[in-house]
Amino acid sequence: MTRLTSPMDNDLLQDLFRRLPLPFALHEMIYLPDGRPHDYRFIWVNQAFLDALGLKESPEGKTLREAFPEVLKDSFDWVAFFSSAAAGYGVRKALVFSENLKRPFNVISFSPRPGTFAAIFQDVSDELNRIRLLEESGERIKAISLEFETVFEGIQEGAFLVEVSEEGFKYLMVNQNYRVITGIGDLDVRGLKASQFLGEAASHEIEENYRLCISRKETLNFKEKLVTGEGIRVLSTVLIPVANGEGAPHILGFIKDVTEQERAQEERDEALSRYRAMFNDHSAVMLLIEPKSGRIVDANPAAANFYGYSVDELRSMKVQDINILPQEEVERRRLKALSGRQRYFLFPHRLRSGEVRMVDVYSAPVDVMREKLLFSIIFDVTDRERIRKQLEEEKELFKTTLMSIGDGVVTTDQSGIITSANPEACRLSNRSQGSLLDANFSDAFPLLDPKTGDVRDPLGAALKTGRTLHISELLLRVPGNELHVSGSASPIKDQLGEVMGGVVVLRDITHEKKWRDRMLFMSYHDSLTRLPNRRFLEEQMAQLEEEQSFPVAVMMADVNGLKMTNDAFGHERGDALLVAAARLLKGACRRGDVVGRWGGDEFVLLLPGATPDGARIAAERIAEAASKARLGDLEISIALGWGAKVDPSQRLHQALKEAEEMMYRHKLTEGREQRRRILDQILASLGARSHEDEGHRNRLRRLCINIGSTGGLNWEALEDLERLCLYHDLGMIAVPARTLLKPGGLGEPEWLDVRRHTEVGYRIAQNIPELAGVADLILLHHERHDGSGYPRGLKGLQIPVQCRIFALADSYDAMTQPRPYRTSVSPREALKEIESQRGLLFDPDLTDLFIRVVSQEI
Numbered sequence: 060m061t062r063l064t065s066p067m068d069n070d071l072l073q074d075l076f077r078r079l080p081l082p083f084a085l086h087e088m089i090y091l092p093d094g095r096p097h098d099y100r101f102i103w104v105n106q107a108f109l110d111a112l113g114l115k116e117s118p119e120g121k122t123l124r125e126a127f128p129e130v131l132k133d134s135f136d137w138v139a140f141f142s143s144a145a146a147g148y149g150v151r152k153a154l155v156f157s158e159n160l161k162r163p164f165n166v167i168s169f170s171p172r173p174g175t176f177a178a179i180f181q182d183v184s185d186e187l188n189r190i191r192l193l194e195e196s197g198e199r200i201k202a203i204s205l206e207f208e209t210v211f212e213g214i215q216e217g218a219f220l221v222e223v224s225e226e227g228f229k230y231l232m233v234n235q236n237y238r239v240i241t242g243i244g245d246l247d248v249r250g251l252k253a254s255q256f257l258g259e260a261a262s263h264e265i266e267e268n269y270r271l272c273i274s275r276k277e278t279l280n281f282k283e284k285l286v287t288g289e290g291i292r293v294l295s296t297v298l299i300p301v302a303n304g305e306g307a308p309h310i311l312g313f314i315k316d317v318t319e320q321e322r323a324q325e326e327r328d329e330a331l332s333r334y335r336a337m338f339n340d341h342s343a344v345m346l347l348i349e350p351k352s353g354r355i356v357d358a359n360p361a362a363a364n365f366y367g368y369s370v371d372e373l374r375s376m377k378v379q380d381i382n383i384l385p386q387e388e389v390e391r392r393r394l395k396a397l398s399g400r401q402r403y404f405l406f407p408h409r410l411r412s413g414e415v416r417m418v419d420v421y422s423a424p425v426d427v428m429r430e431k432l433l434f435s436i437i438f439d440v441t442d443r444e445r446i447r448k449q450l451e452e453e454k455e456l457f458k459t460t461l462m463s464i465g466d467g468v469v470t471t472d473q474s475g476i477i478t479s480a481n482p483e484a485c486r487l488s489n490r491s492q493g494s495l496l497d498a499n500f501s502d503a504f505p506l507l508d509p510k511t512g513d514v515r516d517p518l519g520a521a522l523k524t525g526r527t528l529h530i531s532e533l534l535l536r537v538p539g540n541e542l543h544v545s546g547s548a549s550p551i552k553d554q555l556g557e558v559m560g561g562v563v564v565l566r567d568i569t570h571e572k573k574w575r576d577r578m579l580f581m582s583y584h585d586s587l588t589r590l591p592n593r594r595f596l597e598e599q600m601a602q603l604e605e606e607q608s609f610p611v612a613v614m615m616a617d618v619n620g621l622k623m624t625n626d627a628f629g630h631e632r633g634d635a636l637l638v639a640a641a642r643l644l645k646g647a648c649r650r651g652d653v654v655g656r657w658g659g660d661e662f663v664l665l666l667p668g669a670t671p672d673g674a675r676i677a678a679e680r681i682a683e684a685a686s687k688a689r690l691g692d693l694e695i696s697i698a699l700g701w702g703a704k705v706d707p708s709q710r711l712h713q714a715l716k717e718a719e720e721m722m723y724r725h726k727l728t729e730g731r732e733q734r735r736r737i738l739d740q741i742l743a744s745l746g747a748r749s750h751e752d753e754g755h756r757n758r759l760r761r762l763c764i765n766i767g768s769t770g771g772l773n774w775e776a777l778e779d780l781e782r783l784c785l786y787h788d789l790g791m792i793a794v795p796a797r798t799l800l801k802p803g804g805l806g807e808p809e810w811l812d813v814r815r816h817t818e819v820g821y822r823i824a825q826n827i828p829e830l831a832g833v834a835d836l837i838l839l840h841h842e843r844h845d846g847s848g849y850p851r852g853l854k855g856l857q858i859p860v861q862c863r864i865f866a867l868a869d870s871y872d873a874m875t876q877p878r879p880y881r882t883s884v885s886p887r888e889a890l891k892e893i894e895s896q897r898g899l900l901f902d903p904d905l906t907d908l909f910i911r912v913v914s915q916e917i
Contacts, residue, residue: 082180086173088145089122096142099124102175104562111180144168145176154183208232217241217314227252227886228269228310240294240316242287254821261285269310272298282317293318327426331340344437346378347427350397353378353389356432365439367411381408383415390500396422396433405444408437417444466546467565473558475500475518487565489540500563509543510536517548522561525550542569552658587634588641591655596663599653600711612669612703613711614678615718616644617695617726620737621660626822627741627792632693639690647681663715674701683708694736698726729809734827741792741823755872759784762868762913763861769912772860780861783836787865790820790837814849817841838866843900863902867893867909870900886917 084104091097101118109117118126123137128138135155144151151168165181211218217237222229230248238244243256254262264283272279279298284291295317301309338345338357343366347357358373366373366381382389384406395401404420422435467484471477480488480495488495488503495503506515509532517528527549535542544565551560583595591599603611618640625633637660644654644662653665666674678699688695700721702714742753763780772780791799794816798809805813817838824834842848842858845864874889884892890910897906 068758077105079105079179080107082111082182083177084108084180085175085177086141086145087175088142089130095822096138096140096145098124099141099145099176101126106190108180111182140166141168141176141178144178145170145174147173196574214313217316219312219314221310221312223269223273223308223310227773228266231309237314240292240314241285242289247701258286264434268296268298272300272310276300276302282321291318293321322632331427335801344439346373346435346437347394347425348422348433348435349379349492350424350431350433352395353393365437366408366411381410383407383409393422393433396435397424397431399424405440417441434903464564465566467544467563467567469495469500469504469563469565470551471500471518471561473522473560475522475561477503478560483567484565487535487537487540487542487567489537489545500561503537504565506530506533506544507536518561521548521550522558524550525558530565532572543568543572544568583752585656588638588656588664590641591653592644593655593657593663596653596655596657596665599665600715602712603665606708608667609707610668610670610673610703610705610711611711611714612666612674612677612701613714613718614664614666614674614699614701615657615715615722616640616662616664616681617698617722618660618662619698619726619732620734622735623734623823623826624693626819626826627737627789628693629793632690634692636690636695639688639695643684643688643695644681647684648677652665652677662719668702670705671701671703674703677701693740696736697733698722731828738786738789738823738827738830741789742786755876756785758872758876759787759865759868762871763864766864766868766905766912767861768908770860770908776861779833779836780864782830782833783840783861783865784868785836786820786824786830786833787840787869788816788820789823790816790818792823793819814841817850835859836861836865839875842866845899847900858902860905863905864909867905871909871913886913890914 067579082105085102086099087100087102088096089100100122101120103119104117105405106254109115124131135153140151140153149169151166153166154163155166156163163183165183167179168176170176189439198662211220212234213230214234215236217234217240219233220231222231229250229252233243238246241257246256248256252262253265259264266279268279268283272860273783276586277300279296281296283294283296285294286292288620295315297313299311301311338359339555341359342361344362346355348354349356354376355376357372358370360370362373363370368376378393379386379752383827389406390402392401396404402421402423404422406418406420407415408418409415417440418439419438419678420435422433425432426433465483467487468476468481469484470479477495477498477500480492480852482492484604485495490498490503500518501516506517507513508515512534515533517530517533521528522648527547530544530546530548532545535544545568545690546564546566548561548563550558551562553559583591583598585592601611618636621633621636636756637656641654641656644664648654648664648666651667655663655665657663664677666677669677678701679700681697685695685697700718700723702717702721704711704714721744747840760781763784764777767780791813794812798805798812817840821834821838824830824837836859838850839853839859840862842851842853844855844858844863846852846854848858871886872895874884874892875886877883890913893901893906894910897903900908
């Protein structure tokens with residue numbers, strides 16, 4: 060330990076600083092060879108230092124880097140700060156926040172001797188928190204003050220705040236509305252008394268009111284007069300004492316200029332006097348009614364004469380005593396009159412005699428002696444209401460009839476201006492009822508001939524001729540609507556037979572026409588290709604025969620390979636092939652030629668004006684278009700034949716028969732070529748989407764022919780076996796590629812797709828004469844010796860020998876060739892696996908023969 064003074068002084072100082080409640084530490088500065096400060100070492104520390112840093116062991120004898128390496132990460136440079144103190148630059152102070160200790164410290168450092176320094180650490184967390192709270196409180200107080208001033212200034216009435224003291228009543232603040240009402244302008248009233256800016260005369264009464272407010276300690280409401288530059292103003296004043304627990308040191312006040320209201324009240328009083336004279340002398344029935352209870356406050360002599368009661372008797376009654384409507388309804392209407400929402404009412408009133416009269420009541424709220432009453436003027440309208448009711452009943456009957464009609468009904472005056480229209484008419488015109496009224500009928504309902512587009516005016520014709528015109532079908536074309544309508548237009552005549560208006564009835568037949576047209580179209584057109592059907596073609600041929608038209612050529616077209624396409628690629632692909640063929644035929648024909656679907660895969664073309672040479676040219680044009688057409692990767696092949704009627708003695712059906720015979724001759728050769736192309740496409744597609752490539756088929760053929768020859772099969776059986784090897788998996792074309800290439804096991808739906816491939820291959824082979832003989836072998840090539848195969852579950856010798864041989868070769872090739880879902884095995888391992896299934900999956904005799912033959916080759 061370094062001695063700072065004498066030993067005794069040193070011990071005394073150590074004891075003093077160790078007892079010091081503030082964290083204290085003595086350090087020795089460590090310098091680099093070039094004299095720069097690098098680190099410092101702890102000489103000794105007191106207990107408060109250890110407690111402040113939460114240390115259990117003293118860092119004495121250690122450097123800062125050894126004792127507190129994490130402190131070096133603080134943004135504050137401790138070594139640089141203490142080095143200036145150690146260099147003897149006097150006492151150094153700093154307010155430091157240690158990121159490591161998460162606290163702020165006030166650090167004081169000084170040097171007792173060169174190269175050493177002492178440091179005192181004071182935790183100032185609490186002091187900083189108190190400072191922060193004081194700053195936040197000050198901000199809140201300032202915000203509250205500003206908010207109060209904002210609210211005070213925003214008060215709609217004149218507002219002022221007065222301080223009560225021994226010196227009297229001094230104003231602290233007034234708002235802008237107070238300045239306007241009192242006329243003091245921008246005068247600064249803070250610290251002033253009322254007499255200093257409102258005058259001595261006014262201030263006396265004002266301060267008396269202030270003293271009364273303070274003495275009573277309650278809010279005062281009163282009116283006072285104030286002389287301003289604009290004259291005498293009547294003010295409605297409110298004074299509120301504001302207490303602080305020891306009295307009422309402040310008064311908050313509000314003033315409102317009610318000069319105009321007071322003047323209006325005087326005028327009302329004068330008017331009331333005039334009203335009283337009119338009330339008593341007028342011949343109309345008048346009542347004054349208390350609105351809440353319905354009590355009759357007053358009645359004029361005319362009312363007494365009408366109802367049969369004296370004026371005093373009426374004053375003792377309630378309006379409910381003469382009104383026969385339910386009390387709740389009478390009260391509801393009375394409150395409407397009181398609020399001003401309704402001024403006119405129709406009531407049934409009962410007279411003293413018991414007779415009920417219908418009366419018009421015109422009622423409005425009035426102020427009488429500061430009491431809100433209802434002033435009602437009453438007129439007897441019994442006769443009017445009886446006539447009106449009769450008219451309304453007739454009108455309602457007409458309206459109900461008109462509005463319930465499902466057709467559009469429009470009435471007009473004699474010039475064609477619309478006077479009424481029912482909802483259906485509004486829908487037809489795509490206009491509101493309000494916009495239809497007073498509109499010209501021809502403008503609101505423009506009617507056109509659907510064929511020529513010419514304008515039609517059935518209403519104008521009806522008004523002119525005086526007769527009803529029936530509308531079979533016209534086109535109504537308005538913005539947003541184009542409808543087909545039928546109906547009638549009729550004149551409306553008066554008792555003398557003169558036309559006084561018209562009525563038009565329109566029925567929307569758009570959907571009916573669309574349905575009719577659709578049914579007509581469907582009856583004459585094919586639903587798949589949208590071409591005319593056989594019925595249409597036969598009627599066209601009959602019409603051409605009847606018209607003795609010639610020359611006329613007839614062409615028959617047949618889509619080659621349709622059934623094979625359906626079997627191989629599905630009916631959806633077959634339908635697409637028919638649609639593509641229909642489009643091709645239609646596109647290759649002239650305007651005026653008729654192309655229709657005769658049935659199945661056959662089309663018939665009627666070529667008016669065409670000779671046999673013209674038909675041949677048309678056929679060449681179709682053939683050229685077909686040679687360039689594709690449905691995906693599938694070629695479109697069409698067999699064509701034609702015939703022609705060139706003189707009146709010939710029949711079109713004979714020309715059709717010639718065309719059909721020619722077409723079948725062409726189909727024999729072209730169909731075989733198309734089937735071959737489809738078959739090649741199937742094989743190519745299988746090679747691209749599965750392991751069924753040409754190499755697989757050739758390996759199977761070599762194995763099977765070798766086994767079959769050794770087993771003694773004749774040449775016909777060997778030929779069938781060879782074709783089975785080449786075409787056994789034709790049906791796989793119907794299995795999705797994702798299933799064929801899926802790694803790992805297949806799910807149940809996927810297995811169903813795979814198992815169906817034998818039946819698909821069977822149907823494809825039946826459509827190809829060259830493969831028809833092996834169709835059964837393709838169907839059964841997945842049958843197994845023990846009956847576990849498919850599709851029929853045949854056993855043993857029920858399975859053709861070619862299929863039993865194929866099963867061995869196919870299993871062997873599958874095991875020895877790699878697959879996406881597994882690796883291959885060696886030929887001997889494959890033979891061992893096949894031997895394990897002898898008598899189960901495979902024919903036992905053929906299994907022995909297969910193993911013997913293949914073993915010789917490997």
